[in-house]
Amino acid sequence: MNTNTTIGIHDLSFATGEFVLPHTELAAHTGVEIGKYHVGIGQRSMSIPAADEDIVTMAAAAAAPIVERWGADRIRTVVFATETPIDQSKAAGIYVHSLLNLQPSTRVVELKQACYGGTAGLQFALGLVQRDPSQQVLVIAGDVSRYELDSPGEATQGAAAVAMLVGADPALIRIDPPSGLHTADVMDFWRPNYLSTALVNGQESIAAYLQAVEGVWKDYTEQGGRTLSEFSAFCYHQPFTKMAYKAHRHLFNTTGHDLDEDQMSEMLRRTTAYNEVLGNSYTASMYVALASLLDHSSDLTDQLIGFVSYGSGCVAEFFGGIVVPGYLEHLRTDAHRAIVHRRQPIGHGTYRELHERSLPQDGGHHLTPKQTTGPFRLAGLSGHKRLYETS
Numbered sequence: 001m002n003t004n005t006t007i008g009i010h011d012l013s014f015a016t017g018e019f020v021l022p023h024t025e026l027a028a029h030t031g032v033e034i035g036k037y038h039v040g041i042g043q044r045s046m047s048i049p050a051a052d053e054d055i056v057t058m059a060a061a062a063a064a065p066i067v068e069r070w071g072a073d074r075i076r077t078v079v080f081a082t083e084t085p086i087d088q089s090k091a092a093g094i095y096v097h098s099l100l101n102l103q104p105s106t107r108v109v110e111l112k113q114a115c116y117g118g119t120a121g122l123q124f125a126l127g128l129v130q131r132d133p134s135q136q137v138l139v140i141a142g143d144v145s146r147y148e149l150d151s152p153g154e155a156t157q158g159a160a161a162v163a164m165l166v167g168a169d170p171a172l173i174r175i176d177p178p179s180g181l182h183t184a185d186v187m188d189f190w191r192p193n194y195l196s197t198a199l200v201n202g203q204e205s206i207a208a209y210l211q212a213v214e215g216v217w218k219d220y221t222e223q224g225g226r227t228l229s230e231f232s233a234f235c236y237h238q239p240f241t242k243m244a245y246k247a248h249r250h251l252f253n254t255t256g257h258d259l260d261e262d263q264m265s266e267m268l269r270r271t272t273a274y275n276e277v278l279g280n281s282y283t284a285s286m287y288v289a290l291a292s293l294l295d296h297s298s299d300l301t302d303q304l305i306g307f308v309s310y311g312s313g314c315v316a317e318f319f320g321g322i323v324v325p326g327y328l329e330h331l332r333t334d335a336h337r338a339i340v341h342r343r344q345p346i347g348h349g350t351y352r353e354l355h356e357r358s359l360p361q362d363g364g365h366h367l368t369p370k371q372t373t374g375p376f377r378l379a380g381l382s383g384h385k386r387l388y389e390t391s
């Protein structure tokens, strides 16, 4: 083992669903004052997957450009973090492995701990690369966030998948130890196996998140981490973008640091540009925030970024990463903007139909309607098996 190896995120790409529901359209039907959505929670629209899309099609679409750019020869592990899985036994990543023609000599596994799962995947990947720096790990985090129709959580739904290539001598971000950790047994948000939408105690979940921010920072400091003033930007898990502001204020206030509100707004706005139009993508959310920061900042070379990852239940982690020289050449800003802008707006009726749609459970042969214009689709079901294809 070479202890001087720098390890981190070599490439990052995201994908989302085919459709978009603007919050103006939602507000027209819920009767909620639009200011509550646009300002109160900081959301403008939400991604809605088509009938022939799911976490696998979004994940494959996110990862395909990475495999195309770097090849797959060094990828020996695929970690797929999700809390909206499609199977209780088989890892969703195996379908992605197949759609992308990755080599058979690969380990593929699925991880779960609410929205924190993506960070677990990243941290485990760093360990694998530390053990053998010649290998790369494809870390995927992807979810479709669904709450009950007409519930307070409805306006915070969304969908996206992020793919990250983790390896030695990374082209984007070097991830540095230590991490600050926090776990507490709370029932702020959960989804029993028999439900397709999440249950949530909204205000309790916000309080648990803020408590976790305190917990991870305290542990990070005790582990010998950097001081708060050394960080030039912070990427927070964003269940709705206003949460990043609440968390940031809490971090500064509880540690006795002065906060310049204008500076905070300018910095956080760069991290929320994608999430405010995609909605909550659970495991992917904080990494979409990172993509947003990278794509909306002029030059972050050598700057230290703080990451605050939170997953209900709850587990949280704080860690730091340095943006490496030359990273600007590897960004996917145009592709990311195109992915956001290519979504087709849908009306409230279509949205509700898609929300209530469930796949047939009779084990028969069923084809799904062709709706997606993305690169991969869920063609149907046969004998309880999902059938995927390249579009």
Ligand code: HMG
Binding pocket: 033, 034, 035, 036, 037, 039, 040, 041, 083, 114, 115, 116, 152, 153, 154, 155, 156, 188, 189, 200, 201, 202, 203, 205, 206, 209, 237, 238, 239, 240, 243, 280, 282, 310, 311, 312
């Ligand atoms: P609510 O209770 O209906 O909303 O739902 P509210 O009454 O608290 O209002 C929200 C904000 O809008 C308030 O601002 C209002 O003042 C403001 P705040 O006091 O928070 O600063 N407001 C307005 N602003 C401007 N103009 C207006 C107006 N009206 C009101 N006209 C809640 C909010 C977040 C609870 C709900 O959306 C919900 O339950 N969401 C789902 C749960 C959630 O996102 N929790 C966040 C923390 S937990 C987490 O991050 C984990 C998670 O991602 C899951 C996982 O880990 O897997 C969820």
